[in-house]
Amino acid sequence: MEREINRFVRFLAVEKGLSDNYQLSVRRALENFAGWAARSAGVTSPSAVTVDHLTAYLGHRRLDDQIAASSLRVNLIALKIFFRHLAARGEIPADLAEQVDSPKLARYLPETLNETVVRQLLESVDDSKPLGKRDRAILELLYASGLRVSELTGARLELFYPEERSIRVTGKGNKTRIIPVGSAALEALKSYLELERPGLVRPQTGSEIFLSKWGRKLTTTRIWQIVKERAKLAGIDSNVYPHLLRHSFATHLLGNGADLRVIQELLGHADIATTQIYTHVDQKHLRDVHRKFHPRG
Numbered sequence: 001m002e003r004e005i006n007r008f009v010r011f012l013a014v015e016k017g018l019s020d021n022y023q024l025s026v027r028r029a030l031e032n033f034a035g036w037a038a039r040s041a042g043v044t045s046p047s048a049v050t051v052d053h054l055t056a057y058l059g060h061r062r063l064d065d066q067i068a069a070s071s072l073r074v075n076l077i078a079l080k081i082f083f084r085h086l087a088a089r090g091e092i093p094a095d096l097a098e099q100v101d102s103p104k105l106a107r108y109l110p111e112t113l114n115e116t117v118v119r120q121l122l123e124s125v126d127d128s129k130p131l132g133k134r135d136r137a138i139l140e141l142l143y144a145s146g147l148r149v150s151e152l153t154g155a156r157l158e159l160f161y162p163e164e165r166s167i168r169v170t171g172k173g174n175k176t177r178i179i180p181v182g183s184a185a186l187e188a189l190k191s192y193l194e195l196e197r198p199g200l201v202r203p204q205t206g207s208e209i210f211l212s213k214w215g216r217k218l219t220t221t222r223i224w225q226i227v228k229e230r231a232k233l234a235g236i237d238s239n240v241y242p243h244l245l246r247h248s249f250a251t252h253l254l255g256n257g258a259d260l261r262v263i264q265e266l267l268g269h270a271d272i273a274t275t276q277i278y279t280h281v282d283q284k285h286l287r288d289v290h291r292k293f294h295p296r297g
Contacts, residue, residue: 001034004046004091008082018173029078033057046083047092054079054100076100110247110277117236118143118248122184124234131213133196135226137188138210141167142227142242144185146249146267148172149220149242157207162190171268179266250278 009027012018036057037043043053061067061075080098087095113121122143125136141147147155151169159168165186168178181189193209202215210218218226223242231240250263264275 001037001044001046002031004086005030005034005082008085011085016173022173025074026078026081029075030082032075033079036060046086049083049092049096051096051100054096058100110251111239111244112248112251113238113240113244115252117238118245118252121231121234121236121240125230127188127191131196133188133192134200134210135230137185137192138223138226139230139245140185140188141181142245143249144182145179146246147179148246148268149223152223152242153208153210153218153220155209157193157209160189160209162186173270175268177265177268247278250275254278 005027008030009023012023012026034044037049037053040056040060041053043049058072058076062069062072067075080100083092084095084098086092122136122139125132125139127133127136138152141155142152145167147169148171151171154170155167160181161167165181165183166178167181168176170176189209197209197211200211200213200215205211205215206217208217210223212218212222227240227242227245231238246267250267253263253266254260260272260275260279263278264272267275269275
């Protein structure tokens with residue numbers, strides 16, 4: 001089992017070009033199953049695995065480990081793609097995992113900030129103070145372009161095109177996309193790059209756009225801290241985090257008439273079903289407005 005798991009993870013890396021995080025997630029799920037199968041059923045080879053083994057394992061994860069349905073689904077997806085791959089190579093006689101149903105997921109609507117609160121956050125940053133220009137540019141870009149935190153930390157000078165008002169970033173699965181940069185974010189970026197970033201550069205500094213005060217690339221953890229610190233200074237009581245600005249970006253685009261396919265491209269979603277969650281957010285907003293303002297709502 002261990003040998004086949006190693007081969008499969010190499011396949012995901014080399015043939016599919018999937019991200020390190022995805023490879024790690026799949027490896028953990030498969031190794032967890034392999035460990036359980038060896039301990040509980042004495043099974044050490046994929047060819048000896050049955051549907052009953054898979055069902056019993058998922059039951060163990062749900063009842064004994066008490067993992068959430070979303071985590072259980074991640075486990076099952078890893079098992080399905082693993083056994084499908086082995087069946088396609090002729091390593092096992094049939095794709096057993098296809099006979100196992102996916103757990104139903106509760107549907108959670110993403111949190112968002114309204115436009116007034118976003119404006120309060122952005123305009124509260126005093127860019128005359130140390131690192132103010134950097135932090136303002138970070139917040140403006142997260143909201144203006146809907147970037148993931150990892151995309152923001154990996155943004156590089158040579159991939160920012162101010163004349164074209166766009167930036168190229170690398171997202172999930174090492175896929176790149178070019179995203180428009182709004183006028184406010186563009187001005188904030190230009191101000192930071194011209195007036196503040198040069199003072200942060202050190203001999204070891206790379207071409208990442210956003211730097212720490214020591215001239216190093218900012219980590220995703222530090223971006224989280226910056227967003228939370230700035231929200232607190234702005235007097236915003238709600239829980240503000242980087243992905244909340246991405247959710248707000250998509251929701252505000254949809255609410256102002258943007259096409260769902262365009263939002264999908266901007267967010268870098270491989271499947272439009274992922275983007276469709278924002279239509280539920282928008283419909284909920286419409287229902288809330290109707291109940292509040294209609295005389296018989």
